[in-house]
Amino acid sequence: MVENRPLLSFLTHLVLIVGVVIVVFPVYLAFVASTHGNGDFLSGLVPLLPGPNLIENYRLMLTEGISTAGAPPLWIMLGNSLVIAIIIAVGKIAISLLSAYAIVFFKFPFRLLAFWIIFITLMLPVEVRIIPTFKVVADLGLLNSYVGLTLPLIASATATFLFRQFFLTIPDELMEAARVDGAGPLKFFRDILLPLSRTNIAALFVILFIYGWVQYLWPLLVTTDSRYYTVVMGIKRLAATADGEPQWHLVMAAVMLAMLPPVLVVIFMQRLFVKGLVETEK
């Protein structure tokens, strides 16, 4: 589609710019809201330019939180979310790498059955099995703990499936050459398979980090102790005040802060991420 037609490129740019504006405007509005003082947003006229309270609002949210809404300081919730998202992403990748390795490279009885059982769990998202999962986690005494927050979300059919597809494209000769070269199964995994999956791992990490970051329902269920609140559920608590209007300027400050880490992860891993999605050469 490399064409040199001025009108066409003008039109394509126009469409893209309109699209970006539509997506970015609400985010901008959230940012503007987070810089104004209490009540500015409820005056009937929505301001479109940043206000003077930027530092004040963010400082307040990060260090103190809104105790009336039952929300701890934001840095605690951001920290929790970060820990949880990383544990989920790393855990999912580690487990699915190993299970895909087993399914693709080893011949054991019921191998195909094992694969299909893993695959079928794709059809059961967290929400469907949430009551029995909650029961199990509660019985194990894992409520209000990082283990309880992350463990049920770690088993991943999607990642296993993706790694399986990738491993299937690796020629058998590579494994045979490694065997002749004296590499056992673990050495082959570490020296050959892992480096080759590097870009896939990076791409999956980005996707899974965001998946872990935006978890809402599960943290809401298993945490009652504010020390384990995550930022996404925290925002909900901030917005849902019993009497009176929510303090939108503070809620929006929390929203902006909650958006930041996923954006950073995407920006910094973008190169690897894109490579992982398009690279085919082995």
Add this chain to the structure above:
Amino acid sequence: MATINLVDLKKNYGPVPAVKGINLSVKDGELIVLVGPSGCGKSTLLRMVAGLESVTSGRIEIAGRDVVKAEPAERDIAMVFQNYALYPHMTVRQNLEYGLKNRGTPREEIDRRVKEAADILEIGPMLDRKPRQLSGGQRQRVAMGRAIVREPAAFLFDEPLSNLDAKLRVQMRVEIRKLQRRLKTTSLYVTHDQLEAMTLADRLVVMNGGLVEQLGTPTEVYDRPATLFVAGFIGSPPMNLLSLESIAGASGFDGLNLPAGTDVVGIRPDQLTLEQPTGPSLALAATVELLEPIGGESHLHVRLNTSNQAVILSVPGRPDIAEGAAVTIHARPADLHPFNRESGRRTDTAVANP
């Protein structure tokens, strides 16, 4: 430096036999080529020696040690694969070093061997490149380098040249031969290309249907093919196989004195002539169908008038023969290979191989 002995080696895939009992002893420093059509079991046989395929029954001895139960790494062999199987994320140097590192070879020893192999194969300037930055021929060299640095008891080649273009293939074939002569490492080499087999082999194993059809030096196999299959497989264009009826009435037939049981007679295209040779000869009347000039010689496709059977001659130069012309082709009795169709074997004696 080692001998390889295969004793009654068999391999079944479920109920399907792939290798049906092979006996072979490779002498120290010898290069043996396994050749045959696809599906004849030659690759399976090689992979069994390498330890990449399990053995159904029989024994494999490398340097006198039974290795049937041993892992590939414990067999002291190195293998060169058809698609090279270089590790794509490692540089050439790391590719060469990998097998040595896994064996705990000391650093200085690794460096010495890598340098030596790089010198032999002239891949020194490429040591720090990745395989994807190399051409097919260079990758092939690296794959061989990976085998050389190991200084193994035996090299196993699995159709190493079939991914190269025709010109490079001839060049690498010569290099493999020189290299093997120089290193004097016992080698097993699998190919389906009979020209490659003829030029490389110290001894040739022609396989078909999981069995050895003939074992011998390339000239032995070419000059005295033991079976009809070998006769048709080795040589290009292939040997003409004429049924006895189609030559029975020809002049000179009575003086042939064919062994008992002969019902097929083979004759190489280059041993058929258009001119009458000195001495007794078999003369067959035929009609020219096509003349293919291929440079220094020409392939003449004719049909015998008696049985309408197609016959190919290779004749020197470019004879001036029109298609449809009637010719008489001559063969000397000594150049005829008598076979029995039923058993598939030669009917004259003195073929010691199974």
